[in-house]
Amino acid sequence: MSLNPSMFIPVLPQILLLALGIVILFLDVLLPREQHRYLGWVAAVGMVVIMLAILPFMPQEQFQLTWGGMVRFDWMSYTFWMLFLFGAAVTALLAMDYPELGERGSFYLLLIASTIGMMFMASAGDLVMLYLSIETVSIPLYILAGFFVRSDESTEAGFKYLLFGAMTSAILLYGFSLLYGFSGTTDLHQIVLGIVQGKVSLPLAFTSMMLVLVGLSFKVSVVPFHFWAPDVYQGAPTPVAGFLSTASKAAGFAVLIRILFIVFPILGNQWAIVLAALSVATMTLGNLVALAQRNIKRLLAYSSIAHAGYILIGVVSGFSELGMVSVVYYLVAYLMTNLAAFGIVSAFGRVAGSDDMTAYYGLSRRSPGLALAMLVAFLSLAGMPPFAGFVAKVFIFAAAVGVGQIWLAVVGVLNSIIGLYYYLTVMKYVYLYRSENDDQPVPLSGSFKLALGVLVAGIVVIGVLFSPWFNWASVAARSMFF
Amino acid sequence: MQFPLLSFIVFTPMLAGLLILLIPGERKTEIRVAALAAGAFALALSLWAYFAYDVAAGGYQFVERYNWLPALGISYYVGIDGMNAPLVLLTGVVMFTGVLISWGIDDRPREFFAFLFILATGVFGVFVALDLFMLFFFYEIAVFPMYLLISIWGWKVTREYAAMKLTLYLFIGSVIALVGALAMYFTSGLGTFDMLALEQAGFSTAFQRVVFPFVFFGFAVLGGIFPFHNWSPDGHVAAPTAVSMFHAGVLMKLGAFAALRVGIMLLPEGARFHMPWIILLTLVNVVYGAFIASVQTDFKYVIGFSSVSHMGLVAMGFATLSREGMLGAGIQMFSHGVMTALFFAVVGMVYDQAHTREIPQLGGFRKFMPVVAVAFIVGGLVSMGMPGFSGFVAEFPIFMGLWNAKPSWLWANYTWVAIIAAISIVITASYIIRIIGKVFFGQPPAEFDGHIHDVNVLDKVALVFLSTIMIAIGVFPRLIVPLVQSGVDNVLRLLGGA
Numbered sequence: 016m017s018l019n020p021s022m023f024i025p026v027l028p029q030i031l032l033l034a035l036g037i038v039i040l041f042l043d044v045l046l047p048r049e050q051h052r053y054l055g056w057v058a059a060v061g062m063v064v065i066m067l068a069i070l071p072f073m074p075q076e077q078f079q080l081t082w083g084g085m086v087r088f089d090w091m092s093y094t095f096w097m098l099f100l101f102g103a104a105v106t107a108l109l110a111m112d113y114p115e116l117g118e119r120g121s122f123y124l125l126l127i128a129s130t131i132g133m134m135f136m137a138s139a140g141d142l143v144m145l146y147l148s149i150e151t152v153s154i155p156l157y158i159l160a161g162f163f164v165r166s167d168e169s170t171e172a173g174f175k176y177l178l179f180g181a182m183t184s185a186i187l188l189y190g191f192s193l194l195y196g197f198s199g200t201t202d203l204h205q206i207v208l209g210i211v212q213g214k215v216s217l218p219l220a221f222t223s224m225m226l227v228l229v230g231l232s233f234k235v236s237v238v239p240f241h242f243w244a245p246d247v248y249q250g251a252p253t254p255v256a257g258f259l260s261t262a263s264k265a266a267g268f269a270v271l272i273r274i275l276f277i278v279f280p281i282l283g284n285q286w287a288i289v290l291a292a293l294s295v296a297t298m299t300l301g302n303l304v305a306l307a308q309r310n311i312k313r314l315l316a317y318s319s320i321a322h323a324g325y326i327l328i329g330v331v332s333g334f335s336e337l338g339m340v341s342v343v344y345y346l347v348a349y350l351m352t353n354l355a356a357f358g359i360v361s362a363f364g365r366v367a368g369s370d371d372m373t374a375y376y377g378l379s380r381r382s383p384g385l386a387l388a389m390l391v392a393f394l395s396l397a398g399m400p401p402f403a404g405f406v407a408k409v410f411i412f413a414a415a416v417g418v419g420q421i422w423l424a425v426v427g428v429l430n431s432i433i434g435l436y437y438y439l440t441v442m443k444y445v446y447l448y449r450s451e452n453d454d455q456p457v458p459l460s461g462s463f464k465l466a467l468g469v470l471v472a473g474i475v476v477i478g479v480l481f482s483p484w485f486n487w488a489s490v491a492a493r494s495m496f497f
Numbered sequence: 498m499q500f501p502l503l504s505f506i507v508f509t510p511m512l513a514g515l516l517i518l519l520i521p522g523e524r525k526t527e528i529r530v531a532a533l534a535a536g537a538f539a540l541a542l543s544l545w546a547y548f549a550y551d552v553a554a555g556g557y558q559f560v561e562r563y564n565w566l567p568a569l570g571i572s573y574y575v576g577i578d579g580m581n582a583p584l585v586l587l588t589g590v591v592m593f594t595g596v597l598i599s600w601g602i603d604d605r606p607r608e609f610f611a612f613l614f615i616l617a618t619g620v621f622g623v624f625v626a627l628d629l630f631m632l633f634f635f636y637e638i639a640v641f642p643m644y645l646l647i648s649i650w651g652w653k654v655t656r657e658y659a660a661m662k663l664t665l666y667l668f669i670g671s672v673i674a675l676v677g678a679l680a681m682y683f684t685s686g687l688g689t690f691d692m693l694a695l696e697q698a699g700f701s702t703a704f705q706r707v708v709f710p711f712v713f714f715g716f717a718v719l720g721g722i723f724p725f726h727n728w729s730p731d732g733h734v735a736a737p738t739a740v741s742m743f744h745a746g747v748l749m750k751l752g753a754f755a756a757l758r759v760g761i762m763l764l765p766e767g768a769r770f771h772m773p774w775i776i777l778l779t780l781v782n783v784v785y786g787a788f789i790a791s792v793q794t795d796f797k798y799v800i801g802f803s804s805v806s807h808m809g810l811v812a813m814g815f816a817t818l819s820r821e822g823m824l825g826a827g828i829q830m831f832s833h834g835v836m837t838a839l840f841f842a843v844v845g846m847v848y849d850q851a852h853t854r855e856i857p858q859l860g861g862f863r864k865f866m867p868v869v870a871v872a873f874i875v876g877g878l879v880s881m882g883m884p885g886f887s888g889f890v891a892e893f894p895i896f897m898g899l900w901n902a903k904p905s906w907l908w909a910n911y912t913w914v915a916i917i918a919a920i921s922i923v924i925t926a927s928y929i930i931r932i933i934g935k936v937f938f939g940q941p942p943a944e945f946d947g948h949i950h951d952v953n954v955l956d957k958v959a960l961v962f963l964s965t966i967m968i969a970i971g972v973f974p975r976l977i978v979p980l981v982q983s984g985v986d987n988v989l990r991l992l993g994g995a
Contacts, residue, residue: 337569383522383608390645399641400634409630409675413569416679424679428672435668436661439644443657446608446649482566489568 022081024072025088025138028065028096029131035061036127043120051118055111055462058123062104062130066097078494084202085144090494092138094343094487095269099137102262102350103130108466109358110254113365115163122162125155126258133266137273142191142201145270149187149234152266153180156259160251172250179233179243187230193223194278203277210281217282224279224286231274234267237327238297241320248316253364256312257357260319261350268346272330272339276495283334290331295426298324302433311360312370314437315353318396321434322349325411328427332414339492341410344485348395348403348477355392355470358463359385366457375441376448382457386445388471395474397438398431403477410485502549503559503575506542506585507621507635509535510592514614522607529600532610536596539617543589547980550582555983557627557693565631570689574628579984580757581624583831583977584750588624590966591746591838592617594959595739598842601849602650602737609650613739616642620747623755629678629690632755633671639751640667643732643744650737659728659735666728667719670752674715674759677708681763695763696991702766709767713760713775719752721808723781730801738845741797745804746838750830753811757988761815765992768818773907776816780914782809787924796847796854796936799928800840803880806921807833813918814895817911818992820985822898827981829891832879832970836888839876839963843869846956847936850949856932861941865949870937872960877929879967882922886971890978892922 023030038061039054046053078089103126111117132151139145157180161173195201197219198209210220229240236244248256275286301321308314326345332338360370363385367374379386395402408431415424459467477484513535520528550558557576565571577585595613602609615638622635647660682690685698700708718725729749733741761768786806793799807829814826846869847862848854863870879888899915941949952960970977 379605379608387518394641397641400637405634405637409633412676413679413682416676417683421676421680424676428676431672432665432669436665439661439664442645443648446645447657482564482568485566485568 025079025081025086027072028069028100029134031065031068032062032127032131032134035065036124039120039123039127043124048118051120052111054120054123055107055117058107058127059104059462062100062107066100066104069093069096074494076494080140080204084204085141086135086138087140087203088138090491091269091273091343092134094491095137095265096134098265098347098350099130099133099262102258102265102354103127105354105358105466105470106254106258106262108462109257109354109361110252111462112460113252113254113361116252116254122159125159129155129159129258130262133262136266137269139270139273140203142195142203142206145203146188146191149270150184152263153184156255156263159255160247160259162252162255166250168250169252170250172247175243175250176247179240183230183233183240186226190223190226190230193219193226203274207278207280210278220279221282221285224282225289227274228286228289231267231271232293235264235271235323235326236320237293237323238300238320241297241301244320245313245316248319249310249312249370253312253357253361253370256316257354257361260315260357261353264319264323265346265350268326268330268342272333272342272495275330276333287331290327291420291423294324294327294331294423296324297321297327298427298430302430302437305437306433308437309372310370311364311372311375311441314372314441315356315360318434318437319353321430322353322396324430325408325427328415328420328423329411331423332418332420335414335418336489336492337410337417338414339495340485340488341407341414343488343491344410344481345407347484347488348407348474351470351473351477352392352395352402352404355388355467355474356396358467358470359389359392362459362463363457372441372444373450375444376450377453378445378457380449380453381455382459385457385459388467389445390442391471391474393438393442395478397435399435401475401478403474406478406481499559501561502542502546503577503625504561506539506546506589507575507618507625509539509542510614510617510621513538514611514618517607517614518611520607522605525603525606528607528610529596532596532599532606532614535614536593540589540593543586546577547582547586550577550579550980552579552979552983555579555986560627565628569630570687570691571630572628572691573631574691575625575631576627577625578987579980579982580827580987581754581984582980583827584624584747584754584834585621587750587831587834588617588620588747590835590963591742594838594842594963595742597955597959598742598845599737599739600953600955602739604650609646612642612645613743616646616743620743620751623751627692629682629692629695629759631690632692632759633675633678636671636751636755637668639748640664640671643667643740643748646740647732647736650740651735652737654735655731656735659731663728663732666725670715670718670725672715674712674755677711677715678759680708681712692758692763700764700766705764705767706770707767709760709764709771712764713756713768713771716752716756716760717812719748720756720812721749721752721782721805722812723778723785723805723809726782726786726805729805730798733801733804733841734795734797738841741841741845742838745801745841746834749804749808750811750834753808753815753826753830756812757815761818762988762991769905769992772816772818773904776813776904776911776914779809779813779816780918782806783813783918783921784924787921787928791924791928791931794856796856796859796932797841797844799856799932800837800844803840803925803928804833804837806925807837807880810892810895810918813914814898817895817898817902819898819902820989821894821901823985823988824978824981825891825894825896825898827984828887828970828977829895831977832887832891832967835963835966836876836879839872839960839967840880842956842959842963843873843876846952851945856935858942859936860939861937861945862949863937864941865945866951868957868960869952872964873937874933875964875967877933879971880929881926884971885968887967888971890970890974
């Protein structure tokens, strides 16, 4: 294998991110302690620069396999890269002023490490690469979830996440090993040939697919592998929970569609049934349990479980172009929206000293701007126009109707009604109820306002001017099938 | 290029709402003035659209079309015809008068007007939409501000319950209609949400019969059709005055209009098949609504249930699928919108002074607020369908339509429906006269002495304005009839020989 410069394009952002991580490592040592929060700016600006730097290196229409088939470079991976970089940059800004988190260089370093892993996940073309990248994502996230070592809740979150993660990782690995053992190759594009040619018998392929599904269901918190999510989100530092529920989930979906559509297209009918069932269970359980939550972070955790269910509707309809597009579009919309929601919770929770819903009474009197941003984020989660969540949901339901799965669309629609109920309930606390702290303003830092402003603007832009994003998502979707 | 009038109408409230959000919250007078300016501007624009519409030419005018998402055939596509032009004007009227009578709102007026205006944008958008996706987009925008408006500024006793009930009802309706609309989109095979194209899609009879109930009822929930009317009186009563006006005056028309636009016009075969039994539901609306209204003791509930009754007449007019019936329904939407806005304004004014809405505890308001009393009497006469007022122009053709219409099956004719429905007019007269007699002419209770004051000049302007419209239409039906007639012709063309 000879090296030529073009081979570096598919790994360019990862290399740049690594460099950024090293810079932060040095700055962490060199900067005086009181200036450590500027590391957040360095990380965020650095990632935006990387996004700009890879703009000229757009992929071809046809996918490209490099590094011995380890890395698949196509529009889908490129789209997800952008998404992860954006998510990580915003998370860095949101976390900057979070005490004991924003002033520690190791936080940004772990964030970057995890992002590198996600980017490899989105472009993995080989089982080995896939597994390595998943672990590269997970291990920093275990640490981040348990970042507050002095807090029992955070430690518990980290430990719980680690235990669940290790367990499902093992199951995933078992599935991989079956695939490798029978097809004799770890290259995703060769394994599918093995299945088509009958080297791997169909029942066996089905078994290994189910094992892989278990592993990935954990990552995207699909019922019945969702139990970790509420506890971990609640215990983890809130900006980390936001990152976990968005970028990490998007990475999980990137791998899920990659494996299902590249390795197991022949089992399409079977996994469509399995995923449809999982989708119904995930949406329904997530939404119903969310109704009973009294802690805002747990509520958002169950809501994010429900959203995984909606996205699965799109995956089930994924053989139609609209289905695949709707998955990508939904992930973009969801990432923006949920980051905003968690960002608000992190900023306000710090001031209020509690994530209990009662703390949110009268928020609109304390900070009308923050309340309005929260309204935008929650209505977008509920799927109301003119916000991103509305079009994303319409595309998902349209895709389901388009492939004849009308019943799945109906279940999704009914679920979104339950969702509306609890999102509106929170808004009721914010706008209607009063607390004795009504007159105390909520101080917000400039970096936080910037990040939140970008997210709110993004939610509106994606929800109103959808044509450019839709076309981008279409290009990404088509690249799955070439 | 012609002046994008309809886009201005749709986006003026939204922009005004966003600008109002930028004004510091404690500068309440500036906020109110800005809101009034925006309301007046929107009213002027909608008057312009109404009177500039060329009835002789017919069809859709002021059409604007911009690609929104070409890949799925979604466009921003607006236009008005004889059916929606009066509704656009109605929205302008209610928005303007709503701002006038909301001058006294003191709790966060900035947020109040911003949410109210976002709601108005949604309503305008639905009325002028010629694209199915766009219609849903604006429909949902019109639904969610209701929740906040009712729950924050509403009547303390029931507002949380009523607001959630209303929002969930309407959301359920709209998402069910959405699934039906998506089915239409994919079945047509045209790859477009353009409603004018979908009208020509030639859906099979079987498909239309299956999908029609979903789409029709999905929207008719907002029109208050029995048995899905339950949210509406609760919502009316809990809402603050301006929101009740908007809600009963405009939003319920939104449902009826969308049921017509998407249900009847896109699925005419389905309408023909289902209407003979749906007309029974509307009959229940009309008669049962009037009976319930007549036994209420809460002033606002009386008006709330009278809305259910009157909106039943709208749906009934549409359900006849006949020229006269639809003409009447089209005018009734406008007439009832103005009338009920006036009613709720009056209820709000009485309540603000008396702090009770229990009819037995009220009395003698003629002495305290003469203009209000006169305005209510005008509204009452409209409500009873007296000649010389807009209610007559609206209700008479509906009954004519019932007499003339030929049901496609199930019944030989609707004359018996007309006879039963006519009972409602008597009941309506009974409760309206009871209110006029007790609240306005009765003996004022002793504790009112010195505590009740006349309404301010802005309130009077609003009431006079609304009354004038109803009388003008009653005396000069030409102001609206030819216009709605041309819109009805448009619908009848789709219904073929009906």
